[in-house]
Amino acid sequence: MISPLAAADAAGDAPAGIGTVPSFAELYQQHFAFVWRTLWRLGVWQASVADAAQDVFLVIHRRHADLLGNDVARSWVYGIVVRVARDYRRGQLRKGLPGGLDPDEVSDPQATNAVQQLEQHRAVVTLNRLLDTLDDEKREVLVLVELEQMTVPEIAELLRTNANTLYTRLRAARQDFARALARHRATERKQP
Amino acid sequence: MSDLNDEARSLFDAARAGYEPNEGDGKRVLRGVLLRAGIVVGVTSATRAGAAAGAPLASGAASSGGLALKAALWLAIGASVGIGGYAISRVPSGSVNVMAASTQAHAGSTSTSRPSAPARVAPGAAEVAPANVEDAATEHSQGSRPNTSPVSRAPGKGSPSSRASSASFNADRGGSAHAIGADTSGVAAFPLDAPSGPAGASGADASSLALSVEARALAEVQRDLKEGKNAEALRLVEAQRQQFAHGELQPERDAAKIVALCAVGRVADARAAARAFLANSPRSPFAARIRASCAGQ
Numbered sequence: 001m002i003s004p005l006a007a008a009d010a011a012g013d014a015p016a017g018i019g020t021v022p023s024f025a026e027l028y029q030q031h032f033a034f035v036w037r038t039l040w041r042l043g044v045w046q047a048s049v050a051d052a053a054q055d056v057f058l059v060i061h062r063r064h065a066d067l068l069g070n071d072v073a074r075s076w077v078y079g080i081v082v083r084v085a086r087d088y089r090r091g092q093l094r095k096g097l098p099g100g101l102d103p104d105e106v107s108d109p110q111a112t113n114a115v116q117q118l119e120q121h122r123a124v125v126t127l128n129r130l131l132d133t134l135d136d137e138k139r140e141v142l143v144l145v146e147l148e149q150m151t152v153p154e155i156a157e158l159l160r161t162n163a164n165t166l167y168t169r170l171r172a173a174r175q176d177f178a179r180a181l182a183r184h185r186a187t188e189r190k191q192p
Numbered sequence: 193m194s195d196l197n198d199e200a201r202s203l204f205d206a207a208r209a210g211y212e213p214n215e216g217d218g219k220r221v222l223r224g225v226l227l228r229a230g231i232v233v234g235v236t237s238a239t240r241a242g243a244a245a246g247a248p249l250a251s252g253a254a255s256s257g258g259l260a261l262k263a264a265l266w267l268a269i270g271a272s273v274g275i276g277g278y279a280i281s282r283v284p285s286g287s288v289n290v291m292a293a294s295t296q297a298h299a300g301s302t303s304t305s306r307p308s309a310p311a312r313v314a315p316g317a318a319e320v321a322p323a324n325v326e327d328a329a330t331e332h333s334q335g336s337r338p339n340t341s342p343v344s345r346a347p348g349k350g351s352p353s354s355r356a357s358s359a360s361f362n363a364d365r366g367g368s369a370h371a372i373g374a375d376t377s378g379v380a381a382f383p384l385d386a387p388s389g390p391a392g393a394s395g396a397d398a399s400s401l402a403l404s405v406e407a408r409a410l411a412e413v414q415r416d417l418k419e420g421k422n423a424e425a426l427r428l429v430e431a432q433r434q435q436f437a438h439g440e441l442q443p444e445r446d447a448a449k450i451v452a453l454c455a456v457g458r459v460a461d462a463r464a465a466a467r468a469f470l471a472n473s474p475r476s477p478f479a480a481r482i483r484a485s486c487a488g489q
Contacts, residue, residue: 028225032218037211050221057225123206130203146196146204147211149477152407152444153414163411164404171403171440174196181200 022070024061031077032057034148038078040124041143042085043132045092055084075158086136126184133180138173141166195443201475406432406439413448422455443469447478454486462487 022030032053039052059080067076131139144150144158152170156163196204409432416425429449436442446469453462466487470479482488 028222032221033213036213036217036221040211050217050224053217053221054224054228057221058228061225061229120206120210123203124210127203127207145477147208149480151478153411164407167403167407167441168400174200178197178200181203185199 020070021065021067022073024057024064026070027060027064027073027077028057031074034074035077035081038081038143038148039085039088041128041131041147042082042089042136042139043092043128044085044088048088048092052084052088056080059084075160078158082140089136130177130180130184134173134176138169138176141169142173142177145170195473195476205475403440406436406441409436410441410444410448413445413452417448417451417455420455422452426452426456443473443476443478447476447482450482450485450487459486 035056036049036053039056040046040049044052056077060077067073131143134142140159141155144155145152150158152163152166155161156166159166195201409428413425413429413432416422416428426449429445429452432439432445433442433449436445439445446465450462450465450469453459453465462485466482466485469476469482473479
């Protein structure tokens, strides 16, 4: 099954090549899932991810004509995501509300795989809490490597950052994360 | 690069798919964006009604040419976003052409509204001040974002589409057969002439310096792969295995070697290397790519 956008591309009706400026529709289709999960992984509370994603795409909508081309779109979008995520995290810190497992957001308990979904959600909550202990830069590189499964050269391009710096940052992030996880497990063991 | 321990790796693995949006998220966010951007101002009720019915705006906006194009945009995006989460077959075949026209018209209207194009945004710069975001939302305050209240977003719901979505993004960055080697455009970002001596790495400890040297060497391999010098890449990576026998980037080198072996047609060797790699690091971040390469097929 071919999507309308793909069909348009195949017919040569839609600009999608390197160096061309993608339309908002193309950007939305290509990047929505990435924007959504990255906002969440970078620490935006789950309940705010939809709002934050709206903010990201509002900016994209307003500015996509300024984009240099499709070949740099991902880097451009990611830059916006990072800015919006940091803004939301600052707001969350001011609110001082805990981000955590909201029973209302847990999947349908009648679902056949509800237990698996609950476990997955618990893992997300735990992981986010541990990632919250990292600074923004370490969190970003760790998320991109371990969750987005990108290579360091890819991330270097995405962030326009020296790859050597990223390797060092990744190493430190993994060490910090391991310490945070050890503390978390020790705390769990102390609790009845 | 030294890896995470098993416990940490398990946590990442368990959580990875839990961040994916479900089918409704893409539609809901898009509706909010279009409303806040003023694209569907004046047809809000039609939007809501149409969206609820799964056929947004298509008929209600047809009376206005511009609006009809925007409606078609909404319809087409709504049908295709979510990557697998929407029934594309529900979109009338004619809407494909409408979408193309819409896309063109949309881009055209944008360009005409900017007669003198401002300086284009440098990639990665993305100077988005929070105020910019707020400014974009002048018609709708943060507190009145349409339809963004957290509904029951089951993590992992619609798992197949979630995975497809992830795969799509991987494909977007060349995450298929030769992803690691072929999609190393970031190699250009490697400063091959970066400071390598103590003076250039002032403040860095010996470990960081060693890592920097190793990373630059690996960058040469990746550059050769990118440039199609696969045999040279293979020669380099094998030499570096000896040179950096206790290095931190061995998994990266092993992955690059598998890609190089595939590229030079040594499929049997690639498969043997892949088996060894996956036996040692079955949950490595590179595992999925290696399985998708010639070595995993």
